Amino acid sequence: MNLSTDICYQALLARDARYDGRFFTCVTSTGIYCRPICPATAPKLENCRFVSSAAAAQEAGFRPCLRCRPESAPDSPAWAGTSTTVKRALRLIDEGALDEGGLEALCARLGVGARQLRRLFQRHVGASPLAVAQTRRVLLAKQLLHETELPLADVALASGFGSVRRFNEVFLHLYGRAPGTLRGRRAELSQATALTLRLPYRPPYDWQAILAFLARRTIPGLERIDGEGYHRVFRVGETVGSVSVKDVSADSALHASIRLTELSALPSVIARLRRLFDLQADSEAIRQGLGRDPVLAPLVESRPGLRVPGGWDPFEVAVRAILGQQVSVDAATRLAGRLVERLGERLEGQAGVGLERLFPVPERFTFDEIKALGMPSARATALVQLAATYREQPRMFDRRQDLDETVAHLCALPGIGEWTAHYIAMRGLQESDAFLPTDVALQRVLAERGRRPTPRELLARAEAWRPWRAYAVMHLWHADAATTTAAKPQQEECDATLA
Structure with a gap:
């Protein structure tokens, strides 16, 4: 942890919310560990031990405070950029x-x-x-x-x-x-009742940007975005469920209403929601990392809460990425809608809310079914081989030792080039350093005197943005959309050919 004892103690005395989740205070006189914002009387410095995670506090023998509730803290970024x-x-x-x-x-x-x-x-x-x-x-x-x-x-x-x-x-x-x-109250729960949980984040958080990004890619029947927030149905293993998510900025948290057929899937659902909405991002660290670039600095200052929208499932992200090769975002979304309508399992009793189709399982991907969607043969083959590989290797989307190894592993699959591999890594695997040097939108924003940088030049410039290059991509995409009369389809910058 890069925070000194003096900084931690001053943050504790000030109950500084900027440090919430960055460290926890173990109080030796009480055996309790607390968040920096705990309302209890501040302990003496000699009775304090500062640790970077709740796990470190509990392993040292301290118990969670009942007043500040460490489980309500934003996810700790203490290990970001480490191993x-x-x-x-x-x-x-x-x-x-x-x-x-x-x-x-x-x-x-x-x-x-x-x-x-x-x-x-x-x-x-x-x-x-x-x-x-x-x-x-x-x-x-x-x-x-x-x-x-x-x-x-x-x-x-x-x-x-x-x-x-x-x-x-x-x-x-x-x-x-x-x-x-x-808990202090009697527990009475009907199976029809949704669990509503807080998913805290570290502000600022640009909820509207997340919704706008996802809205352009919403697949009818599978997901929906409206004035209440984001809604979708899903399958995790053998468990089927639905979720509705809305932002409560006054609480610095998303509130997720989750319905599940099996409660054992809840930890996995929460993990997926945190990835989908990028709740572990550390905006201050990203600002410092990107703020040294003269083009990125004003973009980051104007949208400090911009996040990288993730995906519900890496396989789903990969399928969407291939569907979107050489076509616009809108065309890719229509293709994805036809895919879900044709191959996705239909859920009973969901027609009233308009969400009644699950994303197709890999076993449903056959060449004839995919080709019937109006796909070119090469791209249909790529999707079928992706699904076949995923059936044989369920952990094919596990992160590798580093980003380069992850990208090389994905590029070994037919139909996936570097743009698509980095896009899958960025959205499906939450790789904060994924980058798209061949993306025309990025090159357009960074053009000087009418000359666009080459991919090699863009890679060299982006070295200074590590490990936050994916966030730079999002800021540059937003800047490009703001300066063009018609938003440039980002997915048309995918691989020009299918290997």
């Missing part, structure tokens, strides 16, 4: 990797040994992978206790605990009381 292996592992843990399998299985997916992974976690997070997973379960369970009326057994299941007994044991150890005593 790629740690970031990959944290993403998998958020998706429940250690709920489904043990540490050895996680290490196998990452290609590292358990000892090395524990060492990396201690260096960058201050806690072991198992402690991070345990903290994630505890804080999600505590959030569900406070924000929903789920029965306790369902809270245990939804937060990733293997049993109610283990759930009770952990809460008794941490809080010295049973979990039911933390």
Whole structure:
């Protein structure tokens, strides 16, 4: 953590919201850890230990504060820009990797040994992978206790605990009381009732820009954007559900209403929503990283809360990217709509809300079905081979050791060139450094005296923007759209040929 003890303590005394989620204060005299904005009387400096994550605090033996509720803090960016292996592992843990399998299985997916992974976690997070997973379960369970009326057994299941007994044991150890005593109200939940959860972010947050980007790509029947926010239906594993998301800026959070057939899928759904709406971004770090460029600086200052819209699922993002090659965004969205209408599973009882189709599973992608959509043969073949590879390798969209390796892995698939691979990495894998040097919109905005930079020149200039090049892409796309009478279709800058 780059924050000094003095800075942390001054932020604590001032209850400075800018530092919320950046560090936690472990109070040795009480055994409690708190957010910087905790309303309790500030402890003496000699009784404070500052750590970069809630997991580090809990592994050190401190319990979460009941007043400031650490589970309500924005996601910590403490490890941003550090070990790629740690970031990959944290993403998998958020998706429940250690709920489904043990540490050895996680290490196998990452290609590292358990000892090395524990060492990396201690260096960058201050806690072991198992402690991070345990903290994630505890804080999600505590959030569900406070924000929903789920029965306790369902809270245990939804937060990733293997049993109610283990759930009770952990809460008794941490809080010295049973979990039911933390909620203060009787739990009565109908299965038809949606869970409404807070998904905090670190302001500023440009919600309207996110909605505008997604609105141009909304697939009828699968998703909808209206005055209330974003809505879609989905499948996670064998679980089918729906979600509605709206921004509550006064709360510095998105509020998500989630309906699920199986509560065990909840951690994965939350992880996907955080990626879709880019809730882990650190706007201040991005501003500092891009603000040194004379063209980007005014763009970042005018839209400091601009985020990179993600995707619900990397496979879905990849399919959309290939559908959009050599056509406009609007044409690509119409193609995607026909794909979902033709191949997507129909949901019963959803017609009233207009969302009744799931995104097609890979098994439905056959050449004849795709060709019938009006696709060129080469692109239809690319989609079929993408789906076939995904069926054989369900983890093909796992992040690799670095961005270059991830892009090379994607480019090995027929029909995917560097533009498409970086686009998938940017939106589907949340790679903050993905970049599109061949994109004409970027070249147009950065033209000087009527001369556009070449891809090589653009790459050289963008070296100074790392690791935030994907955010630079978003700012430049917005600048281009603002200076042209008709928005240039971004997807038409995809690969000109299908390999």
